[in-house]
Amino acid sequence: xxxxxxxxxxxxxxxxxxxxxxxxxxxxxxxxxxxxxxxxxxxxxxxxxxxxxxxxxxxxxxxxxxxxxxxxxxxxxxxxxxxxxxxxxxxxxxxxxxxxxxxxxxxxxxxxxxxxxxxxxxxxxxxxxxxxxxxxxxxxxxxxxxxxxxxxxxxxxxxxxxxxxxxxxxxxxxxxxxxxxxxxxxxxxxxxxxxxxxxxxxxxxxxxxxxxxxxxxxxxxxxxxxxxxxxxxxxxxxxxxxxxxxxxxxxxxxxxxxxxxxxxxxxxxxxxxxxxxxxxxxxxxxxxxxxxxxxxxxxxxxxxxxxxxxxxxxxxxxxxxxxxxxxxxxxxxxxxxxxxxxxxxxxxxxxxxxxxxxxxxxxxxxxxxxxxxxxxxxxxxxxxxxxxxxxxxxxxxxxxxxxxxxxxxxxxxxxxxxxxxxxxxxxxxxxxxxxxxxxxxxxxxxxxxxxxxxxxxxxxxxxxxxxxxxxxxxxxxxxxxxxxxxxxxxxxxxxx
Numbered sequence: 001x002x003x004x005x006x007x008x009x010x011x012x013x014x015x016x017x018x019x020x021x022x023x024x025x026x027x028x029x030x031x032x033x034x035x036x037x038x039x040x041x042x043x044x045x046x047x048x049x050x051x052x053x054x055x056x057x058x059x060x061x062x063x064x065x066x067x068x069x070x071x072x073x074x075x076x077x078x079x080x081x082x083x084x085x086x087x088x089x090x091x092x093x094x095x096x097x098x099x100x101x102x103x104x105x106x107x108x109x110x111x112x113x114x115x116x117x118x119x120x121x122x123x124x125x126x127x128x129x130x131x132x133x134x135x136x137x138x139x140x141x142x143x144x145x146x147x148x149x150x151x152x153x154x155x156x157x158x159x160x161x162x163x164x165x166x167x168x169x170x171x172x173x174x175x176x177x178x179x180x181x182x183x184x185x186x187x188x189x190x191x192x193x194x195x196x197x198x199x200x201x202x203x204x205x206x207x208x209x210x211x212x213x214x215x216x217x218x219x220x221x222x223x224x225x226x227x228x229x230x231x232x233x234x235x236x237x238x239x240x241x242x243x244x245x246x247x248x249x250x251x252x253x254x255x256x257x258x259x260x261x262x263x264x265x266x267x268x269x270x271x272x273x274x275x276x277x278x279x280x281x282x283x284x285x286x287x288x289x290x291x292x293x294x295x296x297x298x299x300x301x302x303x304x305x306x307x308x309x310x311x312x313x314x315x316x317x318x319x320x321x322x323x324x325x326x327x328x329x330x331x332x333x334x335x336x337x338x339x340x341x342x343x344x345x346x347x348x349x350x351x352x353x354x355x356x357x358x359x360x361x362x363x364x365x366x367x368x369x370x371x372x373x374x375x376x377x378x379x380x381x382x383x384x385x386x387x388x389x390x391x392x393x394x395x396x397x398x399x400x401x402x403x404x405x406x407x408x409x410x411x412x413x414x415x416x417x418x419x420x421x422x423x424x425x426x427x428x429x430x431x432x433x434x435x436x437x438x439x440x441x442x443x444x445x446x447x448x449x450x451x452x453x454x455x456x457x458x459x460x461x462x463x464x465x466x467x468x469x470x471x472x473x474x475x476x477x478x479x480x481x482x483x484x485x486x487x488x489x490x491x492x493x494x495x496x
């Protein structure tokens with residue numbers, strides 16, 4: 001960079017700077033939001049599109065620099081709005097932004113789609129003073145298109161790579177771009193979405209903190225859906241504190257999303273109040289060994305066991321637990337049925353000039369452009385289109401009831417009550433299916449790395465609206481271990 005101050009900050013500071021670090025420099029007059037945006041744009045140009053070509057960013061907000069400058073002026077005049085004032089945040093490409101960017105769910109079918117208004121999530125971020133820096137690449141249609149589509153691939157953006165091992169390690173999906181971008185430090189934090197593992201999995205694979213919140217804590221209005229029974233947005237960040245700061249800005253009742261009305265206690269709560277270094281002391285926690293640990297390699301198992309040992313050293317009382325429904329072969333029937341209803345409702349609202357306004361239109365668009373659109377087929381889309389779209393089928397109703405019962409009364413709630421524990425610890429992101437079916441929260445936290453450098457994590461999972469407890473536990477574990485390290489990335493210029 002030409003500015004010597006920014007050149008130094010770029011090399012020596014920004015790589016692992018937290019939101020609090022950024023605020024401190026802005027409050028002291030050492031840095032502006034505009035300069036922060038410029039540094040991130042430089043990193044994106046240098047490392048995402050050149051060098052290792054992580055390919056995590058679909059587009060940047062053309063107005064980001066000016067928005068940041070306006071927030072700098074507001075800070076001088078009125079002071080900061082809060083901890084997100086002037087902080088650059090990235091948004092997954094299935095979340096509506098009413099600006100000069102597009103919202104496409106990674107599909108060329110919606111490459112020119114401009115949302116008629118901000119999603120509720122983006123509206124909250126703007127009101128908190130965040131700078132929407134850009135849109136992240138993702139697994140196309142949130143990985144609800146084809147049976148064999150790899151995590152991080154989209155027809156619009158191509159393949160996202162894992163910065164810890166580009167082309168070697170799975171990047172995780174479907175919030176792949178959000179995970180890779182924050183691991184590579186292309187923004188302070190990002191918003192991902194999850195239906196079943198799409199925040200937790202890329203957070204695990206990219207050594208991040210990912211919070212999959214209770215269904216209803218965050219509004220889904222203006223987010224391209226898969227299934228209303230399981231969809232939610234959530235923060236992805238490098239630290240528990242940053243994730244908690246981001247989460248705090250997103251929780252507010254929304255009349256357009258009835259699920260948010262189930263949030264009776266955590267509306268507009270400041271989750272940073274639950275960051276306790278001694279949060280593990282005296283905590284009773286269940287360890288989900290049965291079946292889950294069988295899927296770990298020897299290296300991963302050793303890392304997870306070491307994490308559990310450290311948790312005990314911090315004063316927690318651990319007990320191995322058995323989940324009655326642990327070996328359930330979870331069905332995706334609910335998603336298959338709900339997708340047609342939910343995606344048709346979204347597509348009906350896109351601009352009339354666009355080529356798709358229904359799931360049927362989308363399937364036809366893909367068939368008419370097979371080289372670009374059908375690299376991995378569209379069997380999942382076609383299976384959903386074969387349903388009635390009325391949600392009256394007995395298979396759907398039975399699957400929905402079964403999912404709820406097995407994930408709660410014979411799943412998470414059973415364990416919490418039977419074993420008298422506050423939360424359950426899972427290896428990696430292995431709580432994704434049961435937590436998604438229940439609509440319950442999980443937080444994944446980095447636990448270490450294999451000899452080859454692949455990230456390993458543990459996940460804390462609880463009952464509905466237990467985010468305060470999970471944040472307390474996750475923060476205490478993070479502070480006691482401090483294992484996360486940034487990926488080593490070389491720019492195009494450095495590798496010539």
